[in-house]
Amino acid sequence: xxxxxxxxxxxxxxxxxxxxxxxxxxxxxxxxxxxxxxxxxxxxxxxxxxxxxxxxxxxxxxxxxxxxxxxxxxxxxxxxxxxxxxxxxxxxxxxxxxxxxxxxxxxxxxxxxxxxxxxxxxxxxxxxxxxxxxxxxxxxxxxxxxxxxxxxxxxxxxxxxxxxxx
Amino acid sequence: xxxxxxxxxxxxxxxxxxxxxxxxxxxxxxxxxxxxxxxxxxxxxxxxxxxxxxxxxxxxxxxxxxxxxxxxxxxxxxxxxxxxxxxxxxxxxxxxxxxxxxxxxxxxxxxxxxxxxxxxxxxxxxxxxxxxxxxxxxxxxxxxxxxxxxxxxxxxxxxxxxxxxxxxxxxxxxxxxxxxxxxxxxxxxxxxxxxxxxxxxxxxxxxxxxxxxxxxxxxxxxxxxxxxxxxxxxxxxxxxxxxxxxxxxxxxxxxxxxxxxxxxxxxxxxxxxxxxxxxxxxxxxxxxxxxxxxxxxxxxxxxxxxxxxxxxxxxxxxxxxxxxxxxxxxxxxxxxxxxxxxxxxxxxxxxxxxxxxxxxxxxxxxxxxxxxxxxxxxxxxxxxxxxxxxxxxxxxxxxxxxxxxxxxxxxxxxxxxxxxx
Numbered sequence: 001x002x003x004x005x006x007x008x009x010x011x012x013x014x015x016x017x018x019x020x021x022x023x024x025x026x027x028x029x030x031x032x033x034x035x036x037x038x039x040x041x042x043x044x045x046x047x048x049x050x051x052x053x054x055x056x057x058x059x060x061x062x063x064x065x066x067x068x069x070x071x072x073x074x075x076x077x078x079x080x081x082x083x084x085x086x087x088x089x090x091x092x093x094x095x096x097x098x099x100x101x102x103x104x105x106x107x108x109x110x111x112x113x114x115x116x117x118x119x120x121x122x123x124x125x126x127x128x129x130x131x132x133x134x135x136x137x138x139x140x141x142x143x144x145x146x147x148x149x150x151x152x153x154x155x156x157x158x159x160x161x162x163x164x165x166x
Numbered sequence: 167x168x169x170x171x172x173x174x175x176x177x178x179x180x181x182x183x184x185x186x187x188x189x190x191x192x193x194x195x196x197x198x199x200x201x202x203x204x205x206x207x208x209x210x211x212x213x214x215x216x217x218x219x220x221x222x223x224x225x226x227x228x229x230x231x232x233x234x235x236x237x238x239x240x241x242x243x244x245x246x247x248x249x250x251x252x253x254x255x256x257x258x259x260x261x262x263x264x265x266x267x268x269x270x271x272x273x274x275x276x277x278x279x280x281x282x283x284x285x286x287x288x289x290x291x292x293x294x295x296x297x298x299x300x301x302x303x304x305x306x307x308x309x310x311x312x313x314x315x316x317x318x319x320x321x322x323x324x325x326x327x328x329x330x331x332x333x334x335x336x337x338x339x340x341x342x343x344x345x346x347x348x349x350x351x352x353x354x355x356x357x358x359x360x361x362x363x364x365x366x367x368x369x370x371x372x373x374x375x376x377x378x379x380x381x382x383x384x385x386x387x388x389x390x391x392x393x394x395x396x397x398x399x400x401x402x403x404x405x406x407x408x409x410x411x412x413x414x415x416x417x418x419x420x421x422x423x424x425x426x427x428x429x430x431x432x433x434x435x436x437x438x439x440x441x442x443x444x445x446x447x448x449x450x451x452x453x454x455x456x457x458x459x460x461x462x463x464x465x466x467x468x469x470x471x472x473x474x475x476x477x478x479x480x481x482x483x484x485x486x487x488x489x490x491x492x493x494x495x496x497x498x499x500x501x502x503x504x505x506x507x508x509x510x511x512x513x514x515x516x517x518x519x520x521x522x523x524x525x526x527x528x529x530x531x532x533x534x535x536x537x538x539x540x541x542x543x544x545x546x547x548x549x550x551x552x553x554x555x556x557x558x559x560x561x562x563x564x565x566x567x568x569x570x571x572x573x574x575x576x577x578x579x580x581x582x583x584x585x586x587x
Contacts, residue, residue, distance in 0.1 A: 016326040021366050023348035027331055031290075052348070065350045065509075067332030068290040084252040085451055085499040086409035086485050122334065122503055123252040123451075124291050127407065127485075128415035134291055141293040 003047050006032050010051065023052050026062055030069050035138050038078075039070035067121070068136065075110040075117030077159050078136040079152075083120045086127035095131035096120055098149045103156070115160050135159070171395075171403050172379050173419045175263030184305050187266040193311050195382040196273050200317050203385075208278040212381060214389035216401035220256075221246055221337070221374030222449065222481040224400075224469040227381075233361035234279045235369040242370040243276045243284040244346065244360075245378055248330055248337040250289055252503060253450035253483035256405040257375035259417050261288075261295050264379065265302050269325065271378030273312065274385055276323050279371055283324055287342050290331040299327050334507035338555045339372040341509065352511040353555035376405055396422035400468035404482050407450075408434045411441065411488040423471070427463040430486055441488040445572070448472055449480020451500045452560035454567035455493060458486075476567060493572040494579050497526045497564055504561035515558030518549040522565060529579050539576045543569050 003010065009032055017024040026048065033044035040063055042056075049056040063069040081099070083092040100107050100118050110117040126132045129145035133152065137159075144155055175181040178190060187193075199208050213228025234241055245268075249257040260268055276284045288296045303325050306312040314322040328346055335341045336351040343365050345351035364370020380402060384392050396402045400422035406429050409415045413435030420429065426446060430436065437443050446462060447453035454477040456462050462475045472479040487496060505519035525542045528534045546562035553559065569576060 016328070018366065021347065024328070024346055026348040027329060027345070030331070031329065054348075061350060062348070065333065066290070066330070069331055084503055085447075085496065086253045088499055089410040089485070089487070089491070090415075121332075122506060123250055123254075125249045125255040125258045125289070127253050127255050127409035127483075128417070130409075140297070141291055143294075 001047065002029075002033050002044055003051065014051075023054055026052055026054070026059060027066075030059070030062065034070060037073060038076055038138060039073050045071075075115055076137060076163055077116045077156075079116060079118045079133050079156070080121040080124075080136060081118065081133040082122065082124045082126070082130065084123045084127075086123075087130035087132065090127075090130035092131045095147065095149060095152075099152050102149060102153055115163060116156055170419055171383050172260060172264065172267075172376060172405055173417065174267070181267075182263060182265055182302075184266060184302070184309065191386065192266055192382075193270055195385040196270050196277070196311070197317055199274050199277050199385050200319055200321055205278050205280055208274060208385065211389050212278070212384055215380075215384045215392040216389075216396075216399070217377065217380055217384060217392065218400065218469065219374055220376035220380075220404065220481065222251070222452075224479065227373060227377055230361060230373070231275070231278055231371055233359070234371060235362050238362075238369050240283065240368055241279045241281040242365045242368055243272060243279065243281045244339075244342065244365060244370055244372045245272050245284065245286040245375055246337060246339065246342060246372055247286050247288040247292065247295075247375045248342060249292075249375070250334040250337050251450035251452060251481055251483055252500075253409050253447065253485045254407050254481050255409075256407050256417050256481075256483075258292065258295065259405075260375055260379050261292070261299065265299060266306075267382055268375055268379045269299070269302065269306065271381040272325055273323060274381045275371060275373060275378055276325075277321060279369070280321075281371075282322055283326070285346060285365070286325065286327045287336070287346055288327060288329055289336070290329050293329060296327045296329050303327070333509070334503075335509040335555070335557060338557065341555065342372065343370065350509070352509045353557075355554055397466065397468050397470070399470050400479075404467070406467065407481075407483045408486070409483070410447075410486040411437055411443075411491070412486045413438050420467075422468045423466040425464050425466050426458075426484070429467065429484060430463070434486070437486070437488050439490075441490055443486060444489045444491065445487040445493065445496075446477075447485040447487070447564070448477050448482065449563075450483035450485065451503055452480060452556075452563055453477055453485070454563045455487075455496070455571055456567075457571050476571075477563075492578070493568045493575040494526065494530050497568050498523075498530050500564045501526050501561065504557065508557060508561070512553040512555075512558060514549045514552040515561065518545050518558065519561050521545055522561070526565075529576065532579060532581070534580050536577070536580050539569060539580060 013028045045059045132145040180186045209231045217227040218224040340354035341351040360370040443458040446456040501523040505523040546565040
């Protein structure tokens with residue numbers, strides 16, 4: 001129940017927008033909803049719809065339109081490599097391919113232990129520091145720039161360690 | 167070299183700390199605007215400076231502010247921080263390195279149109295920047311630089327951040343406004359333009375981050391000073407995002423009108439691995455492909471001159487392509503981008519980008535005939551001028567110019583046999 005769990009956050013999000021325009025809060029509320037499991041559950045969609053006086057279908061349409069929202073579980077850590085033109089000119093395609101090879105997956109897949117998903121994504125505004133990727137997790141989004149396959153595998157190892165139950 | 171107006175953090179350590187920013191004269195311009203100038207005087211000063219929108223369109227900023235409907239309230243300022251054009255990475259550096267100058271620019275723009283609320287729409291990937299901006303806005307409120315009754319006047323202002331969630335189209339200002347309203351980020355039919363019908367249907371100014379970051383200097387030093395930099399019609403400095411096949415990619419703040427050659431060779435260190443430059447894209451993935459000959463390299467980078475070599479300056483995101491690259495591969499990259507990012511609203515763009523992507527992949531894989539290249543060109547021309555926003559238009563720039571100007575690259579990939587198989 002996000003309404004109870006994040007009551008304070010929800011209130012401060014709603015305060016950003018005019019009271020009669022609270023539908024504007026749908027995007028920040030979706031980020032809140034996927035903070036924990038990495039995706040938005042059906043239950044959370046219904047709750048967000050209730051908070052904003054819109055239909056669950058409208059909430060689902062927002063999830064479908066924007067690439068940073070998920071309605072299905074993926075790896076807890078999503079490694080998103082930009083391989084658009086400027087990054088590709090600096091070797092991003094080869095980087096992505098070798099990284100996936102080392103993790104034993106194809107681009108877009110999740111590792112067997114379910115910890116990491118590697119995806120190709122569109123421009124991340126870091127074209128001068130390619131190869132680069134962002135990591136999307138419950139903690140938010142972090143950038144890793146000027147990467148090699150080795151340094152990227154190091155990042156993955158580090159995150160897997162942090163993620164492992166102690 | 168000209169002094170930095172925007173990337174001042176490169177010379178001033180810790181400029182992203184409010185105390186340092188204020189020591190360097192920060193928020194003096196905002197104070198001056200509120201206590202010594204009427205909103206209209208602020209707008210007229212910006213108009214006189216010749217400042218033009220840095221997001222790509224190059225529309226005169228002050229003029230845009232004058233379009234705000236004075237009979238419909240409230241007014242809003244929305245800063246466009248949805249920087250998503252492949253090859254563009256300037257707004258991110260501004261917001262990370264010199265955030266308070268940007269915020270001061272937002273504040274002055276808000277005062278000029280008497281908005282009491284301003285929003286910063288950041289792409290979702292700028293999650294960390296948004297979190298930092300939230301803290302910085304809280305600092306400004308604590309210092310009395312944002313909030314109620316600023317500088318003991320009756321003017322009040324709040325600034326809020328709003329995160330997008332991964333959609334290139336939201337950089338288009340009406341799609342951005344739809345997105346802020348909690349809807350799908352799809353462009354609106356225009357007119358009416360945002361200064362008449364913007365956020366929540368209210369008069370709204372939407373300006374790019376870099377544009378707004380210029381404003382404090384224009385107010386503190388005056389429009390005459392600003393006009394002394396750059397060219398007659400493209401005034402001031404511009405951040406050129408240089409990427410691709412160059413030795414030193416990065417952001418370079420230079421006067422508008424600086425030639426391509428100076429950017430690519432003097433600042434960017436030239437082409438790596440002893441290769442030759444082949445093509446230039448001046449406006450990111452949305453560019454025509456410029457043949458990088460002597461005439462092109464000597465062309466000044468401003469909104470008036472770049473069209474002389476068959477392209478646009480746009481957001482000044484200069485992607486350098488060397489002779490190791492075949493242009494059909496460039497099109498494969500840009501078309502994958504645009505077919506992914508088409509919002510789906512207008513059929514020519516949604517379907518056209520999809521089919522162009524399929525045709526270019528067939529060409530690239532050696533499974534096409536010359537008639538497929540003609541088909542690609544034909545589909546591109548059918549998209550032209552038929553969409554609500556510029557995305558459809560952007561998607562064909564590289565296609566039509568690439569086929570016309572680099573025909574040999576396509577000839578090398580096709581065969582009549584390929585088509586029969």
